[in-house]
Amino acid sequence: MGGNEQKYIDEVFKSNYIAPIGEYINKFEASICSYTGAQNALAVTCGTAAIHLALRVLGVGKDDDVLASTFTFIGSVSAILYQNATPVFIDSERESWNLDPVLLKEYLESCEKKPKALIVTHLYGQSAQIEEIAVICKEYGVYLIEDAAESLGATYNGKHTGTFGDFGIYSFNGNKILTTSGGGMLVSDNAEWIKKAGFYSTQAKEPYLHYEHLEYGYNYRMSNVLAAIGVGQMEVIEDRVEKKREVFEWYKEELKDIDVEFMPELAGSHGNRWLTTLLFKKDVDIDKIIAELDEDGCESRPLWKPMHMQPLFKENQSVLNRVSEELFERGICLPSGTRMDRNDVKRVCDLIKKGIQS
Known part of the structure; x- marks a missing residue:
């Protein structure tokens, strides 16, 4: 721990906002935006939940293909299965051990079925060739999701990993560079997408006093207690x-x-x-x-x-x-x-x- 986490947790208890709502969730999201340069952030239960929300917001569904780094942890790709979509794996290059943009372009030039999205992992805290990958995705009309679960604090040409794509995600699992014991963050420059992801993350409740549902959602929002830990962690x-x-x-x-x-x-x-x-x-x-x-x-x-x-x-x-x-x-x-x-x-x-x- 960095030093102030217990103090902030005590403040959460005094406020009596233990649930997934409260001041420290807002502060944690704001600290991620301030640090990374992302325009919008949503604190959730884990990095995989963040990826799942990104895929849902982007409309990925049954029979869609989603490209992904093959050299990664399964949490990077399991959300593809949650959406009944099909993973297609792209190998690594030696310059960074991350996804090979040459193989990516070759596949997109020759594939019969255009993939809906690409999930690229920044492996072990090291940036992929993300500028080139982003250009390729834009050229072929493929949504780009950056799995920066391991790379919070890493930059490419002065820009933070997780902020090049349509969405980026960070993880605060117990083994990461910062931890809230468990947790994740979804970021995007598209405010409407983050708003929609927030809607899905709280069981897709319509704005009525009674519980009204036109769509299904998930219980993915981070608690105010864990967010307080995150605020303390971001200070270090x-x-x-x-x-x-x-x-x-x-x-x-x-x-x-x-x-x-x-x-x-x-x-x-x-x-x-x-x-x-x-x-x-x-x-x-x-x-x-x-x-x-x-x-x-x-x-x-x-x-x-x-x-x-x-x-x-x-x-x-x-x-x-x-x-x-x-x-x-x-x-x-x-x-x-x-x-x-x-x-x-x-x-x-x-x-x-x-x-x-x-």
Whole structure:
């Protein structure tokens, strides 16, 4: 926690507004807009709910195709299924490990059925080639949703991730750079879309004293209590980004003598380095390294298993160059908490070196 969260929670309790309405929801939304430059924001229960609302507002429905990054967490794409639409997965490029704009354009030039939208993930806090991707989507009339769940605080040419597309989403899950324990934010420069998403997020209640419904909705609004935590967290966002980047630099220094490749950062971009991730250039037993780290109390993970490799999506169409498969096979996510010090990083790196040599 950043320091003021308990104070703001106490103020919420004093106001007696514990439900998904209240002063701190407004303050949290305003702080996200002020920080990112987004024109409108809606605080919701999680990032996946934000994506779901975006798809619903954009009219995505049964039998529509929705393009998505294959190298991502399933929360980025599960909302496509909620709308009975069909995911089509696009592979990564090596310059940022994010969605490949060349493959995207090739697909849009040749596909028989135009997709309704694209959900592009800014992976591990690093921006995709989002300006080029946005131009392609506009050229082909495809709505663009940015999954910036992992990349709050990251920028591309000075503009925040999540603010290039028709919609952007952020996550405040327990493992993110900022947390409200659980929560998300939907942003857009289109005020009417955010208003409609807010309508759907509160069970689509018509403005009558009695409950009247012309459409169905969801119980997706964030509580005032969690929003109070979010307001406190936003006060330390730049400190968090700075510390995450410092941890990354420590790893680079400690592992400079072994044959690894760290996740690259595009020219003109400034990632939040949510997680420090790397590839082993030589054949290394990733599972063994992870197990040995775990035995010493150091949690690590493989990189995301691409969606096109998931049994759930075995029948779905994918546009592949196999980059994401290589990243999955050779990559690892390292401990990256903002309370780590140089000795913590050295400890992890010593275990990695030992594991490689054994």
